[in-house]
Amino acid sequence: SISGVVRSSVTLEPIANATLYLKHRTVEKFVTSGDDGSFLFENLPAGIYRLEVLHDGFVKAGAKTSLSGSDAVSLDFSLAPSESSISGKIYMSKFPSPVTKAGVKIVAYDETMNVEAPSAYLPKIEANTDSSGEYELAGIIPGHLYKVAAFYTGKLTTTMEVTALDGVTYADDIVLSDIRPQITVKVKKSPDSSSKVDVRIKSPKKLVTPPVCKFSPGQAFVPAEAVSLALVPGANYTYYTQFTVSGNQRYYTVYVLAGDTDKTEKTVVYDKNNEARTDQYIQDEAIQGGEVQMDTESEEYSGIELDPGALYYSTTTTGASAYSASAAGGDLVGGFFSALPSVRTVKTDKGNLT
Structure with missing residues (x-):
């Protein structure tokens, strides 16, 4: 159980009447706090839980904890009052005439808090645009820097930084652009033959x-x-193929070129010592948190779980762009940082994690 005040x-x-959302890989629950501020979640399976608390007029708070066996965890929350907010407008396009749409998802997180306490759980603030493309993010801390992102299917996720002021902060307009073909490539050992390798290519739209x-x-x-x-x-816009590997060659590089007018290139290096390798776009999960899994269609759920703000996108001095850990430090283990509290690897019995 998880309880607190x-x-x-x-x-x-x-x-x-504060709302508390509890999320586990297989369980999602919510309760409201009583007149004395208390809350209780019972009959919970073992695992890692994320708990978020929100109430109008306060800054959203959260925590991450784990349960095993018959554990009983106590979590108390102190919510900071806030009457400040961030407002803005999202355009699907501006030329030849402005186009707005309801239902564009807006997600923000407190980057100041992310830097000052990288091991603490970072709750995200969410809103949706109305028909005029306007949104409001409430419960903001004046003086803090926020990362704000706009998500809409078929459009490129767009992010910006906003320094919050006391009262209402008016953010710059965001104009969404069409997304390039984000091709997912998975290369894995064939279940039919040890000398065969299966290649699966998936496009987000018809080619x-x-x-x-x-x-x-x-x-x-x-x-x-x-x-x-x-x-x-x-x-579902997928393509399949297969090739044969030799006994004395360990590595193979698979090259994919996809797209009709705006083409995307991908190369995936396959190692025979691994069961599978996948190359996926994780920008959305890196911003708002979520799970990145090897292949849910074949029930291969090995992957990583990301908290909001766990990774950030940067350009190095050499001009190459890459995702980096928000909480710096730690050696790479299986491709992921061993000392990064907001990233957790998940492994199943179906194969090795790459």
């Missing part, structure tokens, strides 16, 4: 021209040595 950080008085898929031996794609692969179209 919600109070005001200023008056220390209990807060009644007029099928993708190009080639492979070459080694850890770099060499066009002169490449072999073209015939693709078989499948359901």
Whole structure:
């Protein structure tokens, strides 16, 4: 069970009717606090839980905890009063005439808090646009820097930084652009033969021209040595193919070119010592938190769980762009930081995690 009391950080008085959301990989529950500010979640399975607390006129708070066996965890929350907010407007396009739409998802998190307390759980603030494209994010701390992102299917996720003022902070307009074909490529050992490798390509939308898929031996794609692969179209904009590996060659590089007008290139290095390798876009999960899994269609749930703000996108001095850990430090273990509290690896019995 998880129980506790919600109070005001200023008056220390209990807060009644605060909403508490509890999330587990297989369980989601919510309760409201009583007149004395108390709350209780019972009959919970073992695992890691995220608990968020919100009430009008206060800053959203949260915590992460774990349960095992018959654990009983106590979590008390002190909510800071806030009458400040961030307002803005989202455009689907501005030319030749402005276009707005209801239902664009807005997610923000407190980057100041993320930097000052990287090991603490960071709750996200959410809102949706109305028909005029306007939104409001309440419960803001004046003086803090917020990362604000807009999400809409078929549009590129767009982010900006906003320094909150006392009262209402008016953010710059966001104009969403069409998303490039974000191709997902998975390369894995074939269940039918140890000498065969399956390749699965998935597009977010229908392609007029099928993708190009080639492979070459080694850890770099060499066009002169490449072999073209015939693709078989499948359901939900997927394509399948297969190639044969030799006993004395450990690495193979798979190259994919996809898209009709705006093309996307991907290369995936496959290691025979691994069960599978996947290359996915994780920008949305890196911003708002979520799970990145190997292949849910085949029930291969190995992957990572990200908290909001766990990773950030930066450009290095060499001009190359990459995701970096918000909480710096730690060696890489299986491709992920061992000392990063907001990132957790998840492994299943179906295969090794890459």
